[in-house]
Amino acid sequence: MSGRHASRMESQAAPPPARVLLLEPFYGGSHKQLLDLLSAHLDSCVAFTAPAKKWHWRARTSALYFSQKVPPNPGYRVLFCSSVLNLCELAALRPDLARLKKVLYFHENQLVYPVRKEQDRDFQYGYNQILSCLVADAVVFNSAFNMDSFLSSLSPFLNKIPDLRPPQDLLALIRPKCQVLHFPLHLADVDRLLPTNKLPAAAHGDDVITPPTRPDSPETALHIVWPHRWEHDKDPQLFLSTMLKLKDEGLDFRLSVLGETFTDVPEEFSRCRPLLEPHVLHWGGLACRERYLEVLRQADLVLSTARHEFFGVAMLEAVHCGCYPLCPKALVYPEIFPAEYLYATPQQLLKRLRNFCTQPRHVRAHTLKVDTSRFSWDVLKGAYQSLLSP
Structure with missing residues (x-):
C-alpha cells in the first residue's frame, strides 16, 4: 500500500x-x-x-x-x-x-x-x-x-x-x-492561481461557467508552452523542428518545454536545446505543481504535436489557465476542441504559429471557446459515485 x-x-x-x-x-x-x-x-x-x-x-x-x-x-x-x-x-x-x-x-x-x-x-x-x-x-x-x-x-x-x-x-x-x-480535472487548484480577470465566470457568482479570456497586453513575444511527456508518441521531432523553423525565420517567441521525463529521453531534446537557447524560458518538468500552473498562467499558447492522445489532461489544464490551444485534427482532439483550434498538417501548424508570433495580441485578445468545466470533478463527481456504487 x-x-x-x-x-x-x-x-x-x-x-x-x-x-x-x-x-x-x-x-x-x-x-x-x-x-x-x-x-x-x-x-x-x-x-x-x-x-x-x-x-x-x-x-x-x-x-x-x-x-x-x-x-x-x-x-x-x-x-x-x-x-x-x-x-x-x-x-x-x-x-x-x-x-x-x-x-x-x-x-x-x-x-x-x-x-x-x-x-x-x-x-x-x-x-x-x-x-x-x-x-x-x-x-x-x-x-x-x-x-x-x-x-x-x-x-x-x-x-x-x-x-x-x-x-x-x-x-x-x-x-x-x-x-x-471523461477524466475529471481538479480545477480548484488552478482557479486560485488565476488573477480575477481570468477566472471562470462561475467564480464571480454567475450561473454559467465559461473559459477564461486572456486580456490584451503589450506586444511582448508570444509565449508557447509544450507540456507533454518527453516521449516519441508526443512527436517532439515535429514540435522542435517547427520551433527551429520559426527561429530561422527570425521570429520572436518564448518557449516553455515542460512535461515528465523517463529513462529514454528522445535525443531531439538535447540536440535542439542549444539551438533554441535564446528563446527558452523553461526546459524540463517542474516538480512543484503550483509553479507548473504559474507557467501555464503566464503562457499565451499551448501546443500539442501528439501522435497519441486519448484525452489530454495537460492541454485542458493549460486552456483553463487561459492558453490558446493548437492541436492536431485527429485523435481525441476534435471531440474536445472546436475546429478553429485544430491543424491538419505540419505546414498549417507552421503558418498559424508564424502569424501568431507576428501578431501575439490576436491570441491574447481571443475569447476561448472551450468549456473546461464539463470535465471538472465538481461536474463529474456524481457519475463516479454512481459507477463505484455496488
Whole structure:
C-alpha cells in the first residue's frame, strides 16, 4: 500500500469500513491524479498502488503483486483499476476479489497505441486488455475516441492470431459493458492561481461557467508552452523542428518545454536545446505543481504535436489557465476542441504559429471557446459515485 494512503487511514481513530478497493499499478501522471481524486473525495475507499516505473513490467506482473499485497476484506463491494492491470489474472488468483463489482478504467488502449513499427507491437499487452474486459463488469473509457478506437480495432487485432481464434464474437460480449466517463480535472487548484480577470465566470457568482479570456497586453513575444511527456508518441521531432523553423525565420517567441521525463529521453531534446537557447524560458518538468500552473498562467499558447492522445489532461489544464490551444485534427482532439483550434498538417501548424508570433495580441485578445468545466470533478463527481456504487 502506498505510504500516503496508509498513513492517512492509520491516523483516523475509527475509519469507516472500506467498500471500494482502488488498484493502480502505474501510480503517476493522470493515473495518479484520478486515484487521488477518488481517494480524497469518495467515502469508503482504500487504495493500493505501485510506482510509475517500468510500465511494461507493471502490465506483465502487477496482478501477482496485488494478489499477495491486498489482504482479504469482507467489506469490499467494488474493485476499480486501470487497464494497466491484468484483471483476468487477478480474478483468477483472488476469487474473493473476482466476486466484487469490477470496474476497469482505460486511460489508453494498447490496440491502437502508436509504435514506430507495427511489427514491434507486443500483442500480449492488447490481448491482456481484452481479457480484462471480458471479466470486468463495467468498462470505462476517458473519451469516445478511446472507446471507439478500441472497439473498432478489436476484431482486426484478434485476427492476428494465426490459428485457434476465439469462435465467439468478443465484441458482442464487451460492447454492452462499455461507457465513456471523461477524466475529471481538479480545477480548484488552478482557479486560485488565476488573477480575477481570468477566472471562470462561475467564480464571480454567475450561473454559467465559461473559459477564461486572456486580456490584451503589450506586444511582448508570444509565449508557447509544450507540456507533454518527453516521449516519441508526443512527436517532439515535429514540435522542435517547427520551433527551429520559426527561429530561422527570425521570429520572436518564448518557449516553455515542460512535461515528465523517463529513462529514454528522445535525443531531439538535447540536440535542439542549444539551438533554441535564446528563446527558452523553461526546459524540463517542474516538480512543484503550483509553479507548473504559474507557467501555464503566464503562457499565451499551448501546443500539442501528439501522435497519441486519448484525452489530454495537460492541454485542458493549460486552456483553463487561459492558453490558446493548437492541436492536431485527429485523435481525441476534435471531440474536445472546436475546429478553429485544430491543424491538419505540419505546414498549417507552421503558418498559424508564424502569424501568431507576428501578431501575439490576436491570441491574447481571443475569447476561448472551450468549456473546461464539463470535465471538472465538481461536474463529474456524481457519475463516479454512481459507477463505484455496488
